[in-house]
Amino acid sequence: MNFIKRLLGLETKEDTDKYGNEIGKFMPQPEMPVDEEFMINFKKNGGKFLYCENENELRLNFFEIIKENHWEECEAYCSNLELAKTFEHTKLKFNKNLSACLFLSDCEFLISNTGAILVSSCQMGDKKLADLPLNFIMVAKTSQMIKTIGEGLQKINKKHDRILPTNITTIKTFEEKEDSDFMSYGSTPKNLYLLLLEDL
Numbered sequence: 001m002n003f004i005k006r007l008l009g010l011e012t013k014e015d016t017d018k019y020g021n022e023i024g025k026f027m028p029q030p031e032m033p034v035d036e037e038f039m040i041n042f043k044k045n046g047g048k049f050l051y052c053e054n055e056n057e058l059r060l061n062f063f064e065i066i067k068e069n070h071w072e073e074c075e076a077y078c079s080n081l082e083l084a085k086t087f088e089h090t091k092l093k094f095n096k097n098l099s100a101c102l103f104l105s106d107c108e109f110l111i112s113n114t115g116a117i118l119v120s121s122c123q124m125g126d127k128k129l130a131d132l133p134l135n136f137i138m139v140a141k142t143s144q145m146i147k148t149i150g151e152g153l154q155k156i157n158k159k160h161d162r163i164l165p166t167n168i169t170t171i172k173t174f175e176e177k178e179d180s181d182f183m184s185y186g187s188t189p190k191n192l193y194l195l196l197l198e199d200l
Contacts, residue, residue, distance in 0.1 A: 034112040034145045041115025042194070046175030049194035055086070058139070058197050062087050065137060065193050074101030077133055079125060098127070102135035108159075108168075109152040110145045110194075116172035117194070118152045120165035129171065129188045136171070136192040141199040 032040075042049060050065070052058040066072055076092045077100040078084045084094040087104070094104070109118040117138055124132065146152055149170065156165065173189040 034147055035142065037147075038110055038112035038115060038145050041112065042110075043115070045115045045172055046189075047115065047192050047194055048174075049196055052195055052197045054198070058195055059087065059089065061195055062137065063090060065195075066090055066092065069135070071101050071135075076100055076102050076104045076137075078104040080104070080106055080123070083139060098131055098133070100133050102137060103133045104137050104139075106139050107144065108156055108165075110140055111149055111152060111170065112145055112147050114149070114170070114172060116149075116170035117192075118149065118156075118168070118170050120156065120169075121167040122160075122165045124167055124169075126167060129169065129190070132190075134191055136190045137195065138171075138192060139195045139197065141197050143199050 039049075050061040052061055071092070073091050074093070075097050076094050077096055077098065078094045079096060083104055083106060105119070105123045107117045107119050107123060110116075111118055117140070146155065153168070156168065171190060171192065174192045175189055
């Protein structure tokens with residue numbers, strides 16, 4: 001899959017020349033694939049992510065993040081019982097303590113045109129981003145990548161057709177920036193790791 005090559009920066013000059021020479025200079029630029037656009041914008045926002053081909057790799061990468069940051073015996077705020085079960089092989093204590101070392105969650109969607117992560121009350125309950133721990137580990141699947149926030153809101157409507165979630169917001173700022181744009185004004189920066197699980 002070319003996604004892995006792009007993700008790891010393994011495309012060769014021949015790969016890029018093969019397609020680049022076919023397009024004239026007056027032709028409109030081809031639209032960037034959603035996965036590539038998300039990856040570029042997410043990195044630009046300061047996010048860190050690890051690509052996981054399967055559940056075993058997901059567990060291994062999660063453990064490596066915990067080990068690298070010395071969070072082995074910390075508390076983790078996690079309201080998703082399925083996620084807590086997935087990572088029960090660690091010594092982390094999963095609870096809903098706001099003073100926990102990290103926040104572990106899934107998300108609604110990944111927004112490619114901004115590199116943001118769309119979340120709702122399904123992940124955060126009634127808490128504001130500022131109330132949650134500084135360190136985030138988010139788990140998402142490649143099928144959750146979409147182009148715009150508008151598309152994400154439509155899909156949330158379909159996904160939760162009876163009881164719509166509240167507290168819908170995006171997490172877009174993953175590091176302190178002096179020259180942050182107007183749209184990220186007032187948002188709380190988070191030290192965020194994204195574990196991206198292949199499911200396509």
